[in-house]
Amino acid sequence: MTATPAQTNWFDRGGGRYAAFRPNYPPKLAAHLAGLAPGHGLAVDVGCGTGQLTVQLAGHFDGVIGFDPSPAQLDHAAPHPRVTYRPASAEALPLPDARTDLIAAAQAAHWFDLPAFYAEVRRVARPGAIVALASYGAPRLDDAALSDRFDRFYHDGIGPFWPPERRLVDSGYADLDFPFDELPAPALAIRRDWPLDTFLGYLSTWSAIRQAQDAGQGDLLTDFADDLSRLWGAADRSRRVVWPVAMRIGRP
Structure with missing residues (x-):
């Protein structure tokens, strides 16, 4: 039987690499969401991974809970005195009813069983709460x-190895069902100046790379890395890398 998105956990391997190479979100993202929330008691980060957004929310809320079904991710999650990490799926959040000011999911909602997750959002949200789905x-x-x-590698080289959910990320979640009263989202981007090995380390965290390796096509990454190293210049030269951030924000 083919697994549903909710049953498939593409990131169960390599939590350490995920923590080391995945970029953090711009601080304005957490600040914007906090400004919309009806209070600053509790925020939750669903599918939190290693806590890239979770710890940023902790600067604005009295308490933040990061939920993820992967122990490997939570084992490498960034610590913060106001953050608690707990293993749980997006479709069954161990939270009381109507107590949460913000329900966020960063680079994760495309894996969820969305109707089940949205039912949980409505259950745990306090009046006026914010739900926010971010992606890059x-x-x-x-x-x-x-x-x-890079474009040829992304679309042609490993394109066949992306799971179907990736199209939702590529569209900036524009095609994702979002049955809430929607609010405008600010234009934000992640910007990093990275040397070659850091950029390639980031690529190694992609699910499509692992799928290609599992299919015996790991040379796709090796060939691309060889080509990129010739084009990059000195390996320690920093290149600007930019990810536009897309968000869907609403009130349940």
């Missing part, structure tokens, strides 16, 4: 030759 798609590089080689 493929990165953009600061050089035309690098961008061209």
Whole structure:
């Protein structure tokens, strides 16, 4: 039987690499969501991974709970005195009714059983609460030759190995069902200046890379890395990498 998105956990391996190489969100994201919330008692980060957004929310809320079904992710989650991490799926949150000011999911909602998750959102949200789904798609590089080689790798090289849910990320969640009173989202982006090994480390966390390796096609990454190293210049040279951030924000 084919697994549903809710049953498939593509990130159960390599929590340490995920923590090391996945970029953090711009601080304005957490600040914006906190400004919309009806209070600052409790926020939850669903599908929190290693806590990239979770710890940023802790700067605005009295308490934050990060939920993830993967022990490997939670074992590497960033600590914070106001953050608690708990193993749980998005579809069965161990929370009381009507107590949560903010329900967020960052780079995770495309894996959820959305009707079940949305039922949980409505159950746990206090009046006026905010639900926010954030994502970032493929990165953009600061050089035309690098961008061209990366685009061919992303779309043609490992394109067949992306799970179907990836199309929701590529569309910036525009095609994702969102049955709430929607609010406008600010234009935000993640910007990093990375050397080559950090950029390749980030790519190694992609589910499509692991799928290609499992299918005996790991040379796709090796060939791409060889090409990129020739185009990059000195390996320790920092290149600007930009990910546009997309958000769907609403009130249950």
